[in-house]
Amino acid sequence: MTDGSRMKMKAVKLLTYWLFSLACFALATSSHAREKQPISFVDPFIGTDGTGHVFPGAVVPFGMVAPGPDMEDRGWSYSSGYQYQARSILGFSNTHISGAGIGELGDVLLQPSAGTKWTPATTNFRSSFDKATEQASPGYYAVTLKDHNVHVELTAGQRVAIQRYRFGRAGKVQVLLDLQHGILFGDGPRVLKSDVQTDAASGKISGTIWSKNWVERQASFVVRFDRPIKHITTLPSRPGDQAPRFILEFDLGRAKQLEARIALSTVDVAGAKANMAAFGQPSFEAVVQSARSSWNTLLRRIDIDASPREKRIFYSALYRTLIHPSDIADVDGRVRGPTGTVIRSKTGQYYSTLSLWDTFRGVHPLFTLIVPERVDGMVQTLLDHHRAQGYLPLWTAWGQETWTMIGNPALPVIADAVVKGFNGFDREEALAAMISSSTNPRPNAPVWAQQDWSAYEKYGYLPYDLGEGEAVSKTLEYGIGDNAVARVAKLLGKHDVAQRFEARARGYQKLFDPQTKTMRARNQAGGWRTPFDPLVPTSPMNNPGDYTEANAWQYTATPALHDAEGFRTLVGGASGLRVWLDTFFSLPSLGDNKHLGQEALIGQYAHGNEPSHHIAWLYAFSDTPERGYDKVAQIAQAFYSDRPDGIIGNDDCGQMSAWYVFATLGFYPVEPASGRFTLGRPLVSNATLHLANGKVLQIDQSRAADVVLRGQALIGPMVDYHSLMAGGKLSFPLRGSQPPTAN
Incomplete structure (x- = not known):
């Protein structure tokens, strides 16, 4: 080859490289591409x-x-x-x-x-x-x-x-x-x-x-x-x-x-x-x-009609929800399970980076809408983990249990899938795993991971004088799992099991202090924790107490994650719920503390951590649902942007992002294991979901007084998953119009 030929080849290679680099990012500045390619709006630096x-x-x-x-x-x-x-x-x-x-x-x-x-002497690289x-x-x-x-x-x-x-x-x-x-x-x-x-x-x-x-x-x-x-x-x-x-x-x-x-x-x-x-x-x-x-x-599975800035925030959020959990199975389906033994996945997939305490609330319900083809594999992963470890996972990294956070957060994820009709796993095995994880001792787990269930079964709550802290938060989180077991048991015809766990799920009522209108710790004798300041947040690593990265106010609405109507009754019906929520969003906080979950604050609301994420949506169950629409819009506008600091608080493997995706669409899984979504108002004029079953769900706003799906007015503040997956047009009243009636 001549020197001239070599020079030409190098020039061609260099030109090819720079053309490729230019092509990768030209889309981000092309108005035509922005209209056609959702990926062009994604900014991983947000x-x-x-x-x-x-x-x-x-x-x-x-x-x-x-x-x-x-x-x-x-x-x-x-x-x-x-x-x-x-x-x-x-x-x-x-x-x-x-x-x-x-x-x-x-x-x-x-x-x-x-x-x-x-x-070899170099130390700084x-x-x-x-x-x-x-x-x-x-x-x-x-x-x-x-x-x-x-x-x-x-x-x-x-x-x-x-x-x-x-x-x-x-x-x-x-x-x-x-x-x-x-x-x-x-x-x-x-x-x-x-x-x-x-x-x-x-x-x-x-x-x-x-x-x-x-x-x-x-x-x-x-x-x-x-x-x-x-x-x-x-x-x-x-x-x-x-x-x-x-x-x-x-x-x-x-x-x-x-x-x-x-x-x-x-x-x-x-x-x-x-x-x-x-x-x-x-x-x-x-x-x-x-x-x-x-x-x-x-990303194309959701189209929105919005400004370029709104699209950058939305599609970047949607992108982040799809990074985790990570499929860590080898190409042959093998993976090293939680006890170190090698297992072979039934589906060829095995998911880790399961931040379940965060993601059961919004991420997994979102998956059932936009990536339903992944759901069976995720549930099967939970069951494979249970088979190896003896109980369902809490929070996994590289397939191993971290024992991080509290509750039984795999249970609502499984129940969500069962209730919505997913069946690419053994439902009987799933129920058995749920019951086992809610009743059997965990001798190999740390003390905070609920080694034993006897006190919880005996009292209906965890007495603060018997445990290692977080007694209120743990009790309330276990209630979410108990309700999930009851839902699956009922669907499978195990009514005695359903009744047992329904009763356990109502244990939250024993911790409600009518004087302070908050959930408050009790001891074995039934006495309240004293002294007690419902404004003080606690966390086991920084300020041990009865709550997990939150205070009493922020954890009080946790039962609404499985029993929104029951929580409404507890605080005094529709009007009482409005009063409680108004107080919650206006009562001054003690200030930011990122290590205690106190970020992105509106009164006692802390959007920077998950216990607050569903609370603005609870106005839908009150006599003033329109206040919830305004609060959701306020949260979205105040705590999300298209800048590098556009998320306040850990994204938590996509949960912060999933909240924004749902807020944009106008509904949220307040009760994530129920198969239903709580209605609000969309943040955009139009959105289209291209569902994996081939159907299309068109979301828009109209001057009608009711939320209308396929020409029929929806009664009450909720819509079920199967109704959405059937596609058609979902029309919301414009904000400020007559809201749907809460039952």
């Missing part, structure tokens, strides 16, 4: 500044791998590895959790650099970066590292991540491969042991890392570069290190580009290799386009 803890890197819907930048490896603010205001990057790891309040994952960190400046070069869209992330003279691009498939580096100069380059790295909950080191193999000639490094952080787990990996590794330097171990850190040297010759592909497995290296093999050899550009196509397929 929620990355402050307490949203959103992950801005590359991921496909429900993806196992998620490559992205890590700016720190510990600290509450960096639980996703990222903060928008930070100005330097440690490197790019390949697994992340978006929106959680605890740090975990961050597997297989890579950091590239032009030249050969690093030596961090680089500043040019903020103007930082770009993110669904399935793609890019940034230029200023100190290392390299442009980094990331994309992902389901189980394989790709990192591509374009160096500022040709020749020799280095890549740090840090297998000790992880995003930490507390102080490190995290690695217990490691087994790593290198194959420089083939450009491959593989192995398994056993670690203990938020969970104890193992992650197997294969890193494959697109050229041989010229030299491998093992860095000196630091105190506590149990996994190697390598400086990998490459000679690119006249080239300036290097690519690494990273496959992960929960099972073993063979699983990671099989995942890599199944991925094939698609180009970086093809993987980006495949990821974009996957996102567009799901």
Whole structure:
């Protein structure tokens, strides 16, 4: 080949690269594309500044791998590895959790650099970066590292991540491969042991890392570069290190580009290799386009008529609801379960990053509408977990139980699916798992994870003088699960079981203090907790007490999550509920405290944490439902924006985002296990749901006095799932019109 031919080929390659980069982001500024492509409105940086803890890197819907930048490896603010205001990057790891309040994952960190400046004596591999070069869209992330003279691009498939580096100069380059790295909950080191193999000639490094952080787990990996590794330097171990850190040297010759592909497995290296093999050899550009196509397929299921700003907020929220839970099964369906044993998924899917205490409220009910094809696999995951662990999961990461948060939040998720007619799992097994998780001891669980049920069964509530704290919150959350068991049992004809758990679910009535109009702790003798200040929030990690990241006011409406009418009766009927809600939204708070769930405040309402999320919708059951419409609109306008600080409070694996999606559509699953949605008013003039069953649900606003579905007025404040899935037109009165009557 002549020198002239080589120069032409290089020019063509460079032109192709820049055309591709331009194409990836031209859509974001094209008015025509904005009309046609929902993905163009998604901004992954929304929620990355402050307490949203959103992950801005590359991921496909429900993806196992998620490559992205890590700016720190510990600290509450960096639980996703990222903060928008930070100005330097440690490197790019390949697994992340978006929106959680605890740090975990961050597997297989890579950091590239032009030249050969690093030596065994180097301790700082961090680089500043040019903020103007930082770009993110669904399935793609890019940034230029200023100190290392390299442009980094990331994309992902389901189980394989790709990192591509374009160096500022040709020749020799280095890549740090840090297998000790992880995003930490507390102080490190995290690695217990490691087994790593290198194959420089083939450009491959593989192995398994056993670690203990938020969970104890193992992650197997294969890193494959697109050229041989010229030299491998093992860095000196630091105190506590149990996994190697390598400086990998490459000679690119006249080239300036290097690519690494990273496959992960929960099972073993063979699983990671099989995942890599199944991925094939698609180009970086093809993987980006495949990821974009996957996102567009799901985002197109909802169309809204709104301003560009409103679309940015909405589609970014919808995007975030579809990042988790992560399907962590290998290509052959194998996965390492919660006890460390390998199981094979019946559906080929196995979901983790299950933030159930958060997501049972809105995310999972949203899935039944927009991704119903995923629901059976998610429920089957819960049952597989139960079969391995002995009880249903609470909060899982990488398939392992974290025992985080309280209640029995898998139960309403299962009941939601059963009530709505999903049957891709054994319903009898599901009910048995629900009953077992609500009655059997958990000797291997921490004390806060309800090791024993005898006191709860005996008193109908958890006495504060018998437990380890959070007595009121736990009692109220268990009532949600009890009601879920009763609903499923009734559907399956187990009426004695249904009656037992219906009675348990009414235990909340024993904790209602009519003097303060709040839920208040009692002891074994039935005496109230004294002294008592219903304004003081508590949390087991910061201010131990009877409530979980909330105060008495914020937890009092929890029973409405399974018995909205019963809660209305408890506080004095429709007018009494209006008075209670008016007081709730106007009573001054003690101020912001992000570690006690006190963010995004309106009176006692704290939108930054889940116990408050349904409360504005409860006006629908009062004699002034229009006040709820105004409150929902106020919350949406005050606490969501299209800026990096556009989420106040952890996104919690999509729950904050799901709330906004439902608010936009005009209804919300106040009782998430009931199969019904509480009606409000949409935030947009028109929305269209393209349902997976082929039907279309058209939402609009009219001057009619009633909410009308397919020409029939809806009586009362609720609509059931099956009615929505039948499609047709759902017309809401304009805000300010006569509201529907609450029964």
